Amino acid sequence: MEQFEPTIVAFCCHYCAYTAADMAGSMRLVYPPNVKIIRVPCSGKVDTLHIMKALEKGADGVLVAGCLEGDCHFKTGNVKALQRVTYLQGYLEEIGIEAERVQMVTMSAGMGGRFARITTEFTEKIRELGPNPVNAGGSRLAAS
Amino acid sequence: MKTESVLEKVLASGELAVTGECGPPRGALPEVVQEKAAMLKGYVDAVNVTDNQTAMVRMSSFAASVFLRQMDLHPVFQMVTRDRNRLAIQGDIIGAYSHGINTMLCLSGDHPKFGDHAMAANVHDLDSLQLIQTVRGMRDEGLFQGGAEIKNPPKMFIGAAANPFADPFELRVARLAKKVKAGVDFVQTQCIYNIDKFETWMEGVRERGLHEQVYIMAGVTPMKSAGMARYMKNRVPGIDVPDEMVKRMAGVPKDKQAQEGIDICIESIERLRQIEGVSGFHIMAIEWEEKVPEIVKRAGLYPRPQV
């Protein structure tokens, strides 16, 4: 049984998180390839629906990455993002999906190291959680 | 005299009237009612029989009042608008009257949220004030609300509650005035611990001469413990317990606190009786009926006048 490789979507705000990701690259910091970034202007742009769709389509985990508290380039986008993530976590519980599969994180543009650390930890956490139950069912579905 | 009510007679006589309270049991246990009633007998002019108090199901006020009548006590038949629409209300009123019950207290009732039937529908077809109007209409015009004539209309001595302490305070006198306007004969106040505030209220009441239009019975409740004092202060809406009173209770050893509570109650009565417009006392010794005789005696309200 080879180890499970989760697919993780990270919605990164252009000003901080995405820049931090680039920074991690230029610092040659290694982090898991499981994390795929979708760039958004602000974490406040991340629609609960986008996160749901990511999970529905089979992502095993979703990160919403914005600027540090109080540093949002659009004032409060990261705060709103956090509220939505929290709301969504409740909804997921209702559906029977582990809330931990969605997480809001913040970092500044300079924090390449933080980006690498967070993505590594998150990937590990998701790996422990195992595949998105939706996929499990999905494959059973495909099988039948 | 508007009615045959003993309470009305005592009040009319100018004597300080005294009422007690009897909370019906949560079960078909006539003896419980009878025991409680027995303790009060001779020490009060009338006994309030509560109606699903604190929104918990109990033996109906109507039935319990009937037991009291059978013991030749004078129940103050309490009725809340929470549990009945006006059909049931009027039906119960004539029913009670036909059992010789001639004194009642009109209330809106605690919200079901506080009881063990939070899921219950919250009727409030009428509010307490409209209930007063209804009863007055039945008595004085002899008409049901629907307009039909009542054969042998119920001659009810109509009471209501008054809370001098609830907010907005400035509205409290007006609230009483409104009940008077609706036709209330007597009011029993929320239990009084903050006497200064009560006096302020009474001033307002006197300014408007309300004390001449309605009998005002001051409510008192002996506290069993410092814990109870604190609980009432912090938890019970619309009750105002001054800090010094809590301190005083807490100041004495646990085993002495009950006695302290009684003493405070009696001191209060002494102060209250000095206040112009106070026509009597409503002693709410919750689940502590046995103490009523002591209180009444030591407060010099014993013996009760025979009317």
Added chain:
Amino acid sequence: MPNQNNTVLVIGSGVGGMKAAMDLSEAGRDVVLIDQAASIGGLMTRLDRTFPTNNCDLCTIAPNLSENARDKHIEVLPLTQVSALQGQAGDFTATLTRAPRYIDMEKCTACGECHKAFPECVRFEPGLDHRAPTCMRYPQATPQAFSIDMEKCEDTAALVNACPAGAINPDDGERTEERQVGAVVLAIGAELFDPSGLENFGYGVYPDVVTGLEYERIMSASGPTGGELVRPSNGKPPQRVAWIQCVGSRGINREDVSYCSGVCCMYALKEAIVTKERFQDDIEATIFYMDMRTYGKDYELYYDRAKKTYGVRLERCRPHSIISDAASGQLTISYATDASSALTTEKFDMVVLSTGFRVTENACQLARVLGIELNEHNFARTQSFSPVATSRPGVYVCGVFESPKDIPETMMQASAAACLASKNLVPVAAGNGEAELPPERDVSGEEPRIGVFVCDCEQNIGGAVDVDALAAYAGKLPGVVLSQSAGHGCSREALEKIKAAIVEQNLNRVVIGGCSPRTHENLFQNTLREAGLNKYLVEMANIRDQDTWVHMNYPEMAMTKAKDLIRMAVAGVAQAQALKDNTLPMNKDVLVLGGGVSGMNAALELADQGHRVYLAEQAGHLGGMALAVRKTLEGDDVPSYMADLIEKVSQHALIEVITQAIVVDHFGMPGMYKTGFQIGPRMYYRQIEHGATVLATGATHNVPRAYSLGEHAAVTTQIELDSVIEDQPERVKDWGQLVMIQCVGSRVPENPNCSRICCQSAIKNALRALDLNPDMRVFILYRDMRTYGFSEDYYAEARRRGVIFVRYETDTPPEVTPDGDKVKIAFADPIIGRKLAVTADCLALSTGMAVNEEATEDLATIFHLNRSLDGSFLEEHIKLRPTDLSIPGFFVAGSAHAPKNIKECIAQAQAAASRVLSMLSKDTINLGATVARVDPEKCATCLVCVRACPYGVPFINEDRYSEIDPAKCHGCGTCAAECPAKAIELTRFEDAPIMARLEGLLERSA
């Protein structure tokens, strides 16, 4: 023919020349950019990677190269030199001489046939390769054309026929022409020292002894070995590589120069790191050095990384010689360390000589032609308070030809030179129109025809993934009609290819598999536009910064992820829509924060060039840190300079000085900002409207609690000592012993960076103290003496004059104990290996500068600016945009960026002014196309957007639906994310492309 007085002649097309040219052209100036080489680019294009990001230079610089070539304001003349310069500032006549290329560039297709046919007529490629046919110095050469060395050609006719395009013209001759220019910018750089003359290192004798630049070429994928690190002698990979620092620099030998070249320490560290990082981690890298001079912003951290993370070995010594060991074919280095005076010998496979800068004879010749003074080292002479002005008015200098320096500082000086040069020109005519572009093709309704171009970015991407395979994979994706590898996608050549492909294949969408859209999106957007497509029909898959750089050692991971990223981009771009940018009028006023040297200089330059400037200072008066400084290292009088500067600023009609001003709020967007202040003792509120902002908020004097500073009267800082020497000479005359301790509160965990200026200050004060009292004994306890550039001469003088320099290690710092009104300093002398104790009349601590934490934190928060780890403002690009901040319209100058001396502060202040001038030269602000759009049909007028918008833009209009003014929308997308009717879309980030990307990534392979 461009307006003569609007033209600047830029000589030298390295990064400096290009930067100056680009600043000027952005500001609507015309530029003649000449270079004696056959293509532009200069030295940087030959480097493999640059510190401290270890970026490939070409990736970083290539966009600029092609931008240059594309920019209609810039005329590029390769193979050209100046032979005369008449007239004066504002009205020069330059005589330009063009060497023959023998190729008609109009015709040349760069097919390379001539080379195949005639490999013998060669010009040597810099580096080691003896095969290169023609002088294409690097694959992205601009202009994209060969040049031929006719001397070496025997059969001209055959050569001519070899060209299918008939582009070769053997009769091409030297031509001269005259140009009217208003100013001249000298950016000719320097060459690197040729160590052939040094017998002891055997360069040119032993093939495995190479210079730093040659080593760069060996590592470079575009180099002779195609990016293979091998020993020139036997083509085998080396196991042990050594670097020898200061070869030809900081020396007293015949071949040596006395100054420090300033960059060698960093490039040696870089080469060592890259060697381990890119090739084998088990290659032993050893650097022999005298002082490790990592004094630039965050360079100290890089130094630490080399030691700690990569295990680069550092030996402090100056090796005596290299001899080749015939038997092993290895190289033996013999050296003596502090530890043992006896010679140690050690064997290496390769030795890299870190050679420094030398002014070319050509440069001296040019200086004579231009009539500018050179200093004792033949560099262009400039003054302490006028960093880029040469002795001839109207002629400015930047980069290495001014003094040895690295790329960021060259960039600053280049912008500074551009700023001063433009002062000699007529005020720029408003609204210099954009280049005329082909009409935009309407692609709406078309099925996607996507073209995918995958960059290899040399080893950066190509090193980790098989680019052709990746392109092949992309070719099969839905909607993709063309997919190919693009080499350096950002090179002019590749961009032309992409344009051609768009037209030929009738593409309507493009995906670039390359680097980060943050840095390159703009370039590719313009490319699409030039090819007649709307610029928003391109999407970049960031397979470099976010893939190959991260997974360079795991090719499979990298490849799989690259496929995912490309697939996402393809899916996303298929949904992309043509969009129009929104524009607003530009506010031409400027806000300068900070009334120190930097702030005042920036303000002055901007005001002199017609901009209204608000100069806001937190303190009650102008001046800043420099008020505490009395003399520069060169001995210039700082107070009188400051007095004069303050006078100029206060008197200037266009400058409004606002003191005791604290920034409290900030709104708006680049080109129309509003910043609120609380001013004066009564803190009244005032809002200032401005188009751009210069942050010159400075740093603070670092005052660490160490060595009983502030407790003992005899213990002081260099700054205080500076004043004591000026004001109380008699006190100094009585001193018997003066001790200085370096790096107090710098290069320590709490403040890891080097404060840069302390070594200079220490030397300065030591020399001045000795002037007053020659008999005094002066000790300087240091870790590394960092007297970079020409300040090295003063270091030498100090040694000559008997200042005793003793090195200490951080684990054995000096111990200071009070001794009456004196202090006793105990320290270990590594040379004699004994502990010494000195009782000093004065102990001067080199405490350097610290980030003004409070100020920078507040401002960073209010302006939403990024900060470096040390808390200073983080520049947009550490190498190429050292003065721009992450938010457009914000620029940084002086020690708010990093510790600097006064001269360097002035340079960056003028640079900031130049960047502002470029930005404000436009009359309109481009707001981009990322705005929220409401679909009236869907809108339920629920007010969610009205309440959610951080800027209160949406409103319900008369037609009963939410309206969002694109001119006011900041494009954050919060409203779109919250709209319960899904009636709002944020253009460029609509749901469709986002969902499509998810689809692309997550399509179930079941």
Added chain:
Amino acid sequence: MITAERKPMDEIMGMIDGCGRILLVGCNECVTVCAAGGRKEVALLAAGLQMASMKKGRALDVREMTLERQCDPEYVEELAPHIDQVDAVVSMACGCGVQEVARRFKKTPVYPALNTKFMGASEGPGIWAERCQGCGDCLLGLTGGICPIARCAKRLMNGPCGGSTNGKCEIGNDVDCAWHLIWERMKELGIEDRYEDVIAAKDWRTGRGNGPRKILREDLA
């Protein structure tokens, strides 16, 4: 506006248990405004149902539609072309909408995805509070524009009960005492005296008392 909240997922899943194809219908009116049944919520629920089913290893085909109003037959008609292709309709409208859809399509079960709550107003982003119980005989004119029927826990029409503390209702600090508000408003309007006008027992016929209500406008009918 009519407010509503999504039912718990389990309940919804229970209703559609055994359905292979459902039509999930939103409404662009009130329930959109109160973030319960607009396009966004429809999409969210669709995704949620999908995931819940797939998790169970079941296939579920969810079609999303959002009507301008589910309480008007003309709009409801837009469902007609799709109705035969689905096993059930799940409506995210208020009770009115659900019933309108059910009335139109007799053969297809129509399930409510929302619990219709009350007629209320928005007290700020994400907050809605009850304001009206549709008694059919508005007495706001007498009570300073604040409805004691909808906003007093005991529907008291003649003043605050004894439980009113610091302007809050005895049932909880998060609930304003309607009569406190009324009194404050009356003072602002300078009509304190009107407080003592007794409001007589209400005639509930205009409300639910008379059974289901109907409005008929002859001129429009």
